Amino acid sequence: MKDGGVAVMTVPPVAYRCPPGPYERASLIAWYLQTKKAKSKLIVLDANKDIVSKTGLFKAVFKDYSNLDYRPSQKVEKIDVGTKEVTTETGDKVKYDVINLIPPQRAAAIAVEADLVGGDKRWCEVDHVTYESVKQKNIHVVGDSTIGLPVPKSGNVANAMGKICATAVVHLLNGKEPPVIAPGNTCYSWVNDKEAIAVVNSYKIENGKVVQIEQKLTPGKSVITAQNSLAWRTSIWNDVLG
Amino acid sequence: MLTSLLISFALIIAALTFAPFNVAAGPLDSPGAQKALVCSACHGFAGNSPGNTVPIIAGMAPNYFKKAIKDYSEGKRPSPEMEPYSKYVLQAGLDEVADYFAVQPRQPAKTK
Numbered sequence: 001m002k003d004g005g006v007a008v009m010t011v012p013p014v015a016y017r018c019p020p021g022p023y024e025r026a027s028l029i030a031w032y033l034q035t036k037k038a039k040s041k042l043i044v045l046d047a048n049k050d051i052v053s054k055t056g057l058f059k060a061v062f063k064d065y066s067n068l069d070y071r072p073s074q075k076v077e078k079i080d081v082g083t084k085e086v087t088t089e090t091g092d093k094v095k096y097d098v099i100n101l102i103p104p105q106r107a108a109a110i111a112v113e114a115d116l117v118g119g120d121k122r123w124c125e126v127d128h129v130t131y132e133s134v135k136q137k138n139i140h141v142v143g144d145s146t147i148g149l150p151v152p153k154s155g156n157v158a159n160a161m162g163k164i165c166a167t168a169v170v171h172l173l174n175g176k177e178p179p180v181i182a183p184g185n186t187c188y189s190w191v192n193d194k195e196a197i198a199v200v201n202s203y204k205i206e207n208g209k210v211v212q213i214e215q216k217l218t219p220g221k222s223v224i225t226a227q228n229s230l231a232w233r234t235s236i237w238n239d240v241l242g
Numbered sequence: 243m244l245t246s247l248l249i250s251f252a253l254i255i256a257a258l259t260f261a262p263f264n265v266a267a268g269p270l271d272s273p274g275a276q277k278a279l280v281c282s283a284c285h286g287f288a289g290n291s292p293g294n295t296v297p298i299i300a301g302m303a304p305n306y307f308k309k310a311i312k313d314y315s316e317g318k319r320p321s322p323e324m325e326p327y328s329k330y331v332l333q334a335g336l337d338e339v340a341d342y343f344a345v346q347p348r349q350p351a352k353t354k
Contacts, residue, residue: 156283163279167270179273182334184280184327202326204333213333214326228323231293236283238292 004039005097008086010076011046015123016105017144017153019053020199022046024189025100027058030065031192041067043094045086047075047104053152054189057197057217064192076101107145116141123147128210130178131165140165149183149210151203156186159236180205188229196226274342277334284323288346301348304340311336 001007007029011022026044033040042065049072051058062068078087079101086094086101106112106122116124116133124141125148126133131140142165143158151157160183168178182203190196197220202213218225269288270276278289281299285291289300299307313319314328331339 159283160280163282167276167279179276181276181279182330184283184330186284186323198322200323200326202330204330213329216322216326218322225322228295231291231295232284234293235286235291235296239282239287 001037001040001098003037005037006095007033007040007042007098007100008094008096009042009044009100010086010102011044011048011052012102012104013047013075014052015147015153016102018155019152020058020187020189022102023051023053023058024191026068026070027061027065027189027191029100030062030068033067034065035193038067041069043069043096044071045074045076045088045094046070046072047089049073053187054197054199054217057199057220058189058191061191061197061221107141111141111145114139116145118147128208129180129205130168130172131161140169150212151183151201151210152185152187154185154187156236157183159240160184182210186232188225188232190226190229191221194223194226195221196229197221198225198229272338272342273335274338274340277331278339278342280330281327281339289343290346290349290351292351298348298351299343300346302340302343304337304344307340307343308336311340 009022009026009029026042030042033042062070073090074092075089076086077089079099084096084099086096086099088094107117107124111117111124112121114136116135116139118125124133124145125135126141126146128149131142131146133139133141142161144153146161164181164183167181171178182205184203185201186198187200188196188198198218199215201215203210204213205211270279281289284293284296285299286293289298289302291298310319311328311331314321314324315332317325
């Protein structure tokens with residue numbers, strides 16, 4: 001894109017994978033344009049009424065970027081790649097030079113074909129202790145495909161669900177009561193080339209359901225949080241991939 | 243194709259369900275190990291963190307572990323990451339999690 005161009009990115013309606021992901025991406029695109037193509041701008045068309053995750057923190061970050069035009073309640077209805085124009089639900093038309101269109105999301109096709117998804121045909125409701133599908137006995141679902149737990153669709157949560165589910169399945173195969181273990185969420189978002197923000201959630205199981213104990217946000221963007229995110233990345237990749 | 247795969251999967255599950263199991267306890271069979279599963283995303287498996295800013299907690303003295311968890315939970319040791327997780331540990335079972343990490347062999351990290 002030439003300097004002076006307009007980049008557009010869209011945020012799909014909830015629920016979608018990685019709630020802060022689009023806002024992190026918007027921050028980094030805005031940082032790049034501000035640094036490398038100062039005459040350019042980024043327009044963010046959000047299908048939701050407000051920033052979905054880390055709301056206060058991202059609002060503060062967005063103030064750093066005068067080139068970032070955030071527009072809530074702007075669900076994209078149509079895109080014309082010939083004229084390079086998107087039309088939103090409210091009828092607004094927005095021209096672009098480069099677009100990152102993030103479509104509405106649902107669980108993978110295999111979950112739909114196996115009749116694991118609920119009435120919305122998008123996500124899979126599961127038991128909060130064993131992750132067994134509420135629709136299909138002996139099939140367990142973990143990660144982003146699940147719905148109904150008060151947890152975000154984050155990699156950290158998926159990692160925890162995988163371990164908890166595997167433990168539960170081993171117990172069930174042995175005819176034992178599965179242990180009651182809650183997941184956890186640690187989620188970092190970089191907002192420029194050096195700084196990041198984070199949200200952390202802890203949970204417990206109450207009456208067979210996951211319940212949040214606490215949510216904590218970092219006070220603001222910081223280099224320390226960014227460094228912690230790199231250590232987290234090293235650990236979780238090692239945890240998942242060995 | 244999918245149906246046959248699902249039927250095969252269901253048969254395997256059924257076979258495993260009714261097969262006689264006679265196995266020794268594994269490394270994750272203690273309550274402390276199971277409650278510490280959520281710690282490994284940051285602190286590594288069995289508390290051996292490979293990340294530069296996350297401490298190794300394998301082999302940590304139980305009294306030190308318990309004081310750290312309590313201090314995090316009360317905000318005496320400020321940490322946006324550890325405050326929620328410390329409350330999880332307190333809720334899940336502080337003694338069991340502390341005892342689990344205390345007996346884990348401490349392994350040298352590659353990146354520290």
